[in-house]
Amino acid sequence: MRHDADGRREFLRRLAPLLPAALAACGWDGGERLQPVFDRVIGFNNRIGERLQAVRHGGVATDQVPRGTMPAYYVSPELPRLADPAGWRLEVAGLVRRPARFTLEMLGAMPHVGYTVTHHCVEGWTVVKPWRGVPFASVAAMVEPLPSARYVRFDSFDADYFNGWDIASAMHPQTILADAHDGQPLSPEHGAPLRLYSPIKLGYKLTKYLTRITFTDRKPGGYWEDRGYPWFAGL
Amino acid sequence: MPEVAGPGAPAGEPPRRHGGAVRLTHWLNAVFLSGMIASGLQIYTAFPHIGSKGLVSGVPNPFDANRIGQLPEAIRLGGWLAGGLRWHFTLAWPFVLTGLAYVLFLAFSGEWRKLLFRPRDVPGAWQMTRYYLRLQKDHPPQGKHNPLQKAAYTTAVLLAVVSILSGFAIAKPVQLGFLTALMGGYELARYWHFVAVWAFIAFTVTHVVMVFVADPASLRAIVTGRYRGRFPDAP
Numbered sequence: 165m166r167h168d169a170d171g172r173r174e175f176l177r178r179l180a181p182l183l184p185a186a187l188a189a190c191g192w193d194g195g196e197r198l199q200p201v202f203d204r205v206i207g208f209n210n211r212i213g214e215r216l217q218a219v220r221h222g223g224v225a226t227d228q229v230p231r232g233t234m235p236a237y238y239v240s241p242e243l244p245r246l247a248d249p250a251g252w253r254l255e256v257a258g259l260v261r262r263p264a265r266f267t268l269e270m271l272g273a274m275p276h277v278g279y280t281v282t283h284h285c286v287e288g289w290t291v292v293k294p295w296r297g298v299p300f301a302s303v304a305a306m307v308e309p310l311p312s313a314r315y316v317r318f319d320s321f322d323a324d325y326f327n328g329w330d331i332a333s334a335m336h337p338q339t340i341l342a343d344a345h346d347g348q349p350l351s352p353e354h355g356a357p358l359r360l361y362s363p364i365k366l367g368y369k370l371t372k373y374l375t376r377i378t379f380t381d382r383k384p385g386g387y388w389e390d391r392g393y394p395w396f397a398g399l
Numbered sequence: 400m401p402e403v404a405g406p407g408a409p410a411g412e413p414p415r416r417h418g419g420a421v422r423l424t425h426w427l428n429a430v431f432l433s434g435m436i437a438s439g440l441q442i443y444t445a446f447p448h449i450g451s452k453g454l455v456s457g458v459p460n461p462f463d464a465n466r467i468g469q470l471p472e473a474i475r476l477g478g479w480l481a482g483g484l485r486w487h488f489t490l491a492w493p494f495v496l497t498g499l500a501y502v503l504f505l506a507f508s509g510e511w512r513k514l515l516f517r518p519r520d521v522p523g524a525w526q527m528t529r530y531y532l533r534l535q536k537d538h539p540p541q542g543k544h545n546p547l548q549k550a551a552y553t554t555a556v557l558l559a560v561v562s563i564l565s566g567f568a569i570a571k572p573v574q575l576g577f578l579t580a581l582m583g584g585y586e587l588a589r590y591w592h593f594v595a596v597w598a599f600i601a602f603t604v605t606h607v608v609m610v611f612v613a614d615p616a617s618l619r620a621i622v623t624g625r626y627r628g629r630f631p632d633a634p
Contacts, residue, residue: 191441191472193482202485209488213571222574232451282585284572287445287480289452290585364573392481394488399573 210396224363226279232291236353240323245352258378261308274298281363295361297342301335313379320373328384366397416626424501431494437476441483449590513543516553520546562595
């Protein structure tokens, strides 16, 4: 190691520009040791988001101007379609006093709400479209969840796609079980016959192709959440 | 730390130019900002357009994938969207805290007087520009930083503020909807977030080029704190 001024200057001149390049190398995901660090920080961020939502009780304007086109996203190799649509039931069970099974007709007969709101995908795009459905809170009222039920798990028939919500967000007045989109009955592209919809969480939380809703006291994971996406995902 | 020009320093001692707080925050944030940009570019890759799904916005975006294809993996950090998000929302903390520490240091030490670009700096900035364009021969007198440097460094802090605020507007468009609305809505908030990045990159390139072209000794000074170059500070 040269100790003179020129040598040090040359060394530093070479080193400084490399620092950013060393970090930005080629799509590095951080490696094994950093994942738990990320998990803890993201979990912390989630809890702040949950607090923020609890404090602000944010809802959204329900008469927004339609914009863009909803794509058809699913994880099965092909667009999920019911082989026997008439046989579809929504099971609602778990930590509830009166578990129930709903047909599409039963849900269709319940009071509906409609709104036109902004959909936010975690990818960074938005779409504004009308949605219509039964408030989740109405279905919850019928099955009477126990006080110990802090979470709600949503299962689907799109491969193993599922996820879980905090019960506060599920009971938010703008969270619905949607059976219509853009003025039409829900199509397979958009999660037929029933999907979860809400303007307060990112799109991947709004489970399509619903089959079962389970009230639980254990925090459910989720298809994308288990792969590293935020769990609370509140907007 | 008092600024000591050559003649007033203890014999043989190069003058102190940058204190520890400035040097530490400078290099830390060089690293953190690089990580924020690289992970941000990974996130951008998930939807490399400005606008809604199926409706690309009219704002100028030279980095739309329809125009330039996907950004090279070498400059992206995270590997995929979840990886990019985890880096981005983890590094955000040290980035913001370091920046805050720097701004607080500037405010409480009085160092802001040497850095902040003010209306009285406009004539000097014009003179420096003429000097760089070789329209005038003599280097205008300057203090620690010349007016163009002040403009650049002041802009860098403003860019950080814009990128952080627009980041919140994108991340919490419902709970911080007032902020998102202030920026012109979600699509535009996301756009300003990217504009800040382009400006940061332009700043960094200019900054590094100027260090080597105008005064390479300044690189050593921002590492060791002592200046051994051609331009001792004006009294």
